[in-house]
Amino acid sequence: MNIIDYSPSNNRYESMLYRPCGISGLKLPALSLGMWHNFGDIDSFDTGRKIIHAAFDAGITHFDLANNYGTPYGSAEDNMGRIIKKDLHAYRDELIISSKAGYDMWPGPYGIGSSRKYLIASCNQSLKRLGVEYVDIFYSHCYNAETPIEETMMALDQIVRQGKALYAGISNYGPDEAQKAFDILRDLGTPCLIHQPRYSMFERTPEHGLFNTLEANGVGAIVYSPLAQGLLTDKYLKEIPENSRVAKDNPFLTKDHLTPEILVKISQLNTLAGQRNQSLAQMAIAWILRDERVSSVLIGASSIKQLQNNLGALKNIHFSQSEYEQIEQILAS
Numbered sequence: 001m002n003i004i005d006y007s008p009s010n011n012r013y014e015s016m017l018y019r020p021c022g023i024s025g026l027k028l029p030a031l032s033l034g035m036w037h038n039f040g041d042i043d044s045f046d047t048g049r050k051i052i053h054a055a056f057d058a059g060i061t062h063f064d065l066a067n068n069y070g071t072p073y074g075s076a077e078d079n080m081g082r083i084i085k086k087d088l089h090a091y092r093d094e095l096i097i098s099s100k101a102g103y104d105m106w107p108g109p110y111g112i113g114s115s116r117k118y119l120i121a122s123c124n125q126s127l128k129r130l131g132v133e134y135v136d137i138f139y140s141h142c143y144n145a146e147t148p149i150e151e152t153m154m155a156l157d158q159i160v161r162q163g164k165a166l167y168a169g170i171s172n173y174g175p176d177e178a179q180k181a182f183d184i185l186r187d188l189g190t191p192c193l194i195h196q197p198r199y200s201m202f203e204r205t206p207e208h209g210l211f212n213t214l215e216a217n218g219v220g221a222i223v224y225s226p227l228a229q230g231l232l233t234d235k236y237l238k239e240i241p242e243n244s245r246v247a248k249d250n251p252f253l254t255k256d257h258l259t260p261e262i263l264v265k266i267s268q269l270n271t272l273a274g275q276r277n278q279s280l281a282q283m284a285i286a287w288i289l290r291d292e293r294v295s296s297v298l299i300g301a302s303s304i305k306q307l308q309n310n311l312g313a314l315k316n317i318h319f320s321q322s323e324y325e326q327i328e329q330i331l332a333s
């Protein structure tokens, strides 16, 4: 492995925007970096480490993880733990590290779901892999109808009270389940900080209720897969590039997603982005940041080049009425 010394840029807080997370006192960077893909043991540790350095240098203070991120499961947290130990331990108080439990992690009934048993055991494992005393945010990764929601929220409350997380969050809960979760957490004295839904030009579900519920409860939104896993870029317009998520036969993004209809929309959006002097990735991120209810846009990146391209979105997050309408027309066509 290529050993390098890292010392963060002195200018790291100059270009990033920080937005309030709901009505809490916490601010999040407009762009946060997720480690679902590209940071596992099957990926280059050196590349991942350099992406983290570039992100922190650009003011990205928030790194999002979950127990089962990386291939194999747990390896993204292991690798982040190594990076923190090597490079970032002196900056722990400048970092917002999150983890989650909910989807499958280990065999048997206690390695999946939303039970107190699973969440607390998984949080303890994540802390060990990350090599930290606490995570900043611990999430219930998904709603699970088999578990009383009170049990799940009491587990989050306990994790916060034990100092293993500073804040509680939920992800992938619909508006009704989210409202129940917020009410229970408020009653327990650990108000929910944040909700993490999927949202992009291609996935508008949170506009139909969830964002309003979050606003009414003073809960922040950090939205994931803003580029629809890479579809909302120019990368698939000509071919399927080697090493892209589609080329890797990833079950979450396959060739079947590249339908002729989607490719036409991507091409039209790409032309509009060009007229705004932006890449499509930048326009897709800027379009999300138009909504002040969104605290942070949670991107993924497989290279420093992609990360830097995405950071360029912050140079222009304003849209004319005509641009909004053109985007709506393209998406509806």
Ligand SMILES: NC(=O)c1ccc[n+]([C@@H]2O[C@H](COP(=O)([O-])OP(=O)(O)OC[C@H]3O[C@@H](n4cnc5c(N)ncnc54)[C@H](OP(=O)(O)O)[C@@H]3O)[C@@H](O)[C@H]2O)c1
Residues within 6 Å of the ligand: 033, 034, 035, 036, 037, 038, 064, 065, 141, 171, 172, 196, 223, 224, 225, 226, 227, 228, 229, 230, 231, 233, 234, 235, 243, 244, 245, 246, 281, 298, 299, 300, 301, 302, 305, 306, 307, 309, 310
């Ligand atoms: N709560 C949940 O259930 C949940 C679910 C999914 C994700 N998340 C979180 O959200 C994070 C982001 O998700 P995501 O990776 O799906 O986000 P995304 O930003 O929609 O997609 C990231 C992928 O798009 C491609 N890409 C990024 N920037 C590009 C650019 N400028 N030009 C061309 N291609 C570009 C890269 O794919 P290539 O590999 O093809 O280069 C990259 O890995 C995750 O890491 C995770 O933290 C949470």
